Amino acid sequence: MKVLIVGAGVAGLAVGWRLASAGIPVEILERGLAGRGATWASAGMIASGAELGTEKNAVAHFAHEARAKWPRFAQDLEAASGRRIDYRETGSLMAATNADKARDLEHRAAELAREGVAAAWVDAAELRRACEIQTRGHLLHLREGYLETRGRADALSDLIVQSAPAFAALLTSVARLEGHVGGDVGAAARHAERTLSVSGGAITDIVKLVGIHELPSADAERLFVPYLDALERLVDYVDGWSAR
Numbered sequence: 001m002k003v004l005i006v007g008a009g010v011a012g013l014a015v016g017w018r019l020a021s022a023g024i025p026v027e028i029l030e031r032g033l034a035g036r037g038a039t040w041a042s043a044g045m046i047a048s049g050a051e052l053g054t055e056k057n058a059v060a061h062f063a064h065e066a067r068a069k070w071p072r073f074a075q076d077l078e079a080a081s082g083r084r085i086d087y088r089e090t091g092s093l094m095a096a097t098n099a100d101k102a103r104d105l106e107h108r109a110a111e112l113a114r115e116g117v118a119a120a121w122v123d124a125a126e127l128r129r130a131c132e133i134q135t136r137g138h139l140l141h142l143r144e145g146y147l148e149t150r151g152r153a154d155a156l157s158d159l160i161v162q163s164a165p166a167f168a169a170l171l172t173s174v175a176r177l178e179g180h181v182g183g184d185v186g187a188a189a190r191h192a193e194r195t196l197s198v199s200g201g202a203i204t205d206i207v208k209l210v211g212i213h214e215l216p217s218a219d220a221e222r223l224f225v226p227y228l229d230a231l232e233r234l235v236d237y238v239d240g241w242s243a244r
């Protein structure tokens with residue numbers, strides 16, 4: 001028996017590959033280029049919990065089962081192809097933009113957790129406390145790290161580059177708490193610059209380093225003092241939340 005599959009998108013190719021691996025002859029027909037249909041447009045999110053919420057129909061059941069099979073599928077695919085596909089289990093962050101959505105998401109988190117999905121509701125007060133702790137911690141690590149550089153500009157470059165992702169995440173949380181729910185790091189940096197009256201793009205300069213591995217020493221020396229100054233302002237600002 002030979003199986004004929006029409007369409008070489010992710011569905012046809014995955015089914016065809018599994019059948020062929022099981023020793024079943026397969027032929028895949030494609031009218032255009034393989035993988036250039038909907039598969040090409042896909043954002044690559046594999047998030048049945050976030051997409052389907054607490055739905056309990058057959059499609060939702062199928063999607064949850066399929067999602068659970070992904071880590072193994074990704075491993076097999078990498079082993080068979082010899083190529084990394086960069087599958088990551090990062091989880092999904094869903095932000096409530098109003099009181100109705102907050103109620104819905106809180107209910108959804110509880111339902112998903114009951115079904116064994118690692119889902120948790122994080123309210124604004126908790127996120128605020130986390131920001132307070134992270135901001136102080138970031139300042140402490142930056143100062144401590146600076147002392148450890150012992151004046152070496154290359155070590156200062158490493159310190160700044162390595163601290164940038166945590167700083168960007170912190171700014172995104174601060175912006176989110178203040179109603180900017182997009183999660184855009186650049187917008188969060190500009191929001192912080194306006195709020196803290198930081199001029200010269202000092203915060204934007206740091207978040208632009210996310211994903212960068214090397215920073216010239218001269219740039220590190222130019223960026224460090226404004227970075228520290230912005231962070232000190234952020235600590236004062238975040239500390240002031242409880243008083244507001």
Ligand SMILES: Cc1cc2nc3c(=O)[nH]c(=O)nc-3n(C[C@H](O)[C@H](O)[C@H](O)COP(=O)(O)OP(=O)(O)OC[C@H]3O[C@@H](n4cnc5c(N)ncnc54)[C@H](O)[C@@H]3O)c2cc1C
Pocket residue numbers: 006007008009010011012013029030031032033034035036037038039040041042043044045046047
């Ligand atoms: C903008 C966008 C974002 C998305 N984001 C996500 C996401 O983040 N996560 C997620 O899980 N899903 C996402 N999706 C959905 C996901 O892309 C699709 O569910 C998935 O790619 C469908 O795969 P498929 O193989 O069924 O279809 P396709 O990839 O479209 O493949 C079908 C193939 O069949 C071929 N074909 C059609 N008719 C014939 C014919 N008569 N003869 C020969 N060949 C034919 C087409 O040329 C095409 O190559 C997204 C979709 C879009 C459009």
